Amino acid sequence: MGRRSAGRATPRHLKSIDGVPASRSIFSFLVLNAFFPGIVHFLRGKHPVRWAFLAVPAAMWAGATYVGLSAATDRRWLITLLTHPVNSMILIVCLLVISLWYLVTYLDLLRLIRFPLLSRGMKIGVIAVLVPLLVLTSGSTAYAAYLINIGRSALGDIFTGPATADGRTPVKPLLNPVDGRYNILMMGGDAGADREGRRPDSIMAISIDATSGAITTISIPRNLQNAPFPADSPMKAALTNGDGTDGTDGAFNCGDQCIIGNLYAKVNEKYKDLYPNAGDPGAQAMLETSSEILGIKMQAYVIVDMDNFAHLIDLMGGVTINAGGWVPISGAALDNVGGVHLPPEGWIAPGKQKLNGYQALWYSRSRQWVLDYSRNLRQQCIVQAMVKQMDPLTMFTKFSEIAKAGTQIIESDISTAQIGSFIDLALKSQSQPVKRLTIGPPDLVSNVPGQTDFPTYPDFALSKQKVAQLLGKTASATKKPSASSTGASSSAASSSATTQSTTAKPSTPVSTPKPTTSSAPAITKEYLQQLAVAEYNGDAAAGATLTSLLANNGNCTPG
Template sequence: MTKRAWWLVVLNFVLPGSAQVLAGSRRLGRFGLGATLTLIALAVVVGGAYLLWPGTVLTVFTSNIGLWVAAAALIFYGIVWVVLTLDTLRLARLLRAAPGARPIIAGFATILMVIVGGGAGYGAYIAATTSSFLSEVFVTGPSEPPVDGRYNVLLLGGDAGADRDGLRPDSISVVSIEASTGAATTISLPRNLEDVPFSAGSALGALYPEGYGAIDGCDVSACMLNSIFTEAELKRPFLYPDAEAQGSSPGIQATLEAAQGITGLTIQYYVLIDMQGFSELIDALGGVDIDVQNRVPVHTDETFSEVLFWFEPGMQHMNGYEALWFARSRHGTSDYDRMQRQTQMQEALLAQANPANVLAKFQGVAAAGEQVVSTDVPQGMLGYFVDLASKTRSLPITSVPLIPENGIDPENPDWLAISALIDAALVPTPTPTPAP
């Protein structure tokens, strides 16, 4: 009877329902066995589909319907498992087993029940929370096709400090991704660029046909790239009446049009990261590892004048507070240094925010993400972009900083030179094949 009890508990774990079919309760056993075999078949089908069409499978499981179906299925199978395990203990007749084996068998079965049933419950929780998170962050709308084989995304680091009138982009870049390979190029735009052009059809650009503030100044204190957001958001929101309905804002839309004018690229989407909540996201992911190239100070307050301590060169593990200061530090450094550090931080996050890490810390990541990220990427595109990001993570990221070291003067920018830099990065000249 002791061996029989062990066999039933093991069979219940390996093939739920089989213990009931063999030892009684055949009606329950057939139901459990059918549910188990159906689950195995579904897992095989989904796994095979993922190998062939990963984007399609990810799209299904990043949709609200797909996530709620997954949550319901996990709850159903969790309940079935618990019922079958309890019934297996009844069938095992532990009172007829050896006295020393009874608590061991019962404990082992209970541990398995908690692990599997609890795992199913936690999976259902993650699916439901993910659905809520995606609905909060991402919009519903049509997908945009790639342009010239590329997806271009405006990435803004928003800084709504106490000394500022509203939010203003502290970092501005365009990430251009090849739709077929996932190869990514980051174009860092200095926030102090002047005489910025706008793309054709821009509402704000119609007021500044020669470039932002180039003729008679602008409507804010400084006519630079990151001031475009402020002017459109606070002074001229009427120029973009449909922006909010499209998941954007007047400031974001005007900045996007400026980024298109600078780069010559068609930008399909934007992502705005609130730098004040950025540290929460880093903490939720367990910190970030950064290879510090030069000494970088951490300040005592927002005045950036007094140094609390320094990051020394070498590999550093930073929490959210430290990572935010690493990206924003100004003491004894330039805007261009900050641009490079922010690009480095983006690359480090991309490398370390892998699915396993995000899943393990999902609750904190989701809670931070709803407060940190704003975007107009439609939820229907998530599966495709998740698949594309997995390719990007395995490739080196090309960086194109528009800084003086690359011959760019932000006060008098040469737009033809900027265009040449970007073209050289996106469409590199092929290396001639040596003659045999």
């Protein structure tokens, strides 16, 4: 018999796979698995377990569709999913399961395509396609879980609040709007080497409309005296029945040392036992006195540590502003209240510029030769610039560092379960006008005859009245201002408060003041430094000149 002619051998890389149609190419299997992980395994045979390989990708796509549609129709739902401690943990687990499923199906797919039997060139091609697909599927879902977990941990560290004296972490209930608003007290300060405990340099009440997200900011000067407490506050009883060292008649009113900026440290040092269930007794006392000063219920606090604030700015790549006037970078403080400093170590010039963290910190906190009001305006400008210039690419590439910095900068007793709601309101607020008021100059002046310095001689009935007007409320719970309030001082206060409580518009940078005579020197940092040194050495006229030249340094707009 003649020899049977031999047929052409099928190349090894095209050999059919049991349970998989022979017409499918290996690269098709790899790509198809990226969209339906496990679908190739479903097609491999008739064993009942193969249905699991169909159920998992079906559930994955059903879940992704649900999340996508929900996020598209309800932004708040998505934010809550990412920030709620329980919901975010469920999401992390789901992402890790998907990542592991991709890894398992791809590795087993190598077995199905008989990878060891492939030619050398085919192996290289499979690896060249498989590695990017693994990164895009298993790697990306695992990395997403990692980022969400970092954010979840950071939010937990920031918003859990400090533990009580006996080691318990207070459970903060969800906040309910009061008269349609959420009222949060924000304090900014640090505990530097020249300070006794943490002292807030910036105290600001933020009142948020619970529906529209519209924000009203009310600044309380740090040097406000005679801070009162509500009737149910333990501090009121302590300062009524105490030895009078820190105040009498239930108020923190022992003189210049009893400014509201010192209250936080004083309570944590001397009166913390009055608040056994509070993680931060000083913050709780600040909430109480702020409520009494403003006539609104302050519900929670946020404390910003200014020392670490500079690091966050650096991570963001700096912040660009349009500065309206010269701002000194103050020299070392020569007393424990920061009232006397060595001459400035530098100056921030007027004009558009990018500030690094160190410069932005000083731009936010400097108050030499100006009122606290100017500093408050600059602080608002820096925050607005940070939000406006937030770069998504920077946030993505440095997310872990920024989240870690956040835990070192911010402390709050707001429940993490409610963060999603506040983020949603913050996003709404971007399209809303901002109202603002300062409980002191230039918005309010004292009604005490012969005294106009409101922080030193406060009229709390007047402050409550102005806050009520600003928020559109009726100040029925406050007594009417005294007869003297109808005089010129009250008229000036009313006019100023009305101006500031209208929609806040960006301050227009004002050019540097020009000398009044042709013989006056040009305003440069060298000239300003010369004046500062002269003032430090006792030249009062030099100090007065600096006060005049720096009067416009509160003017600032985001760059």
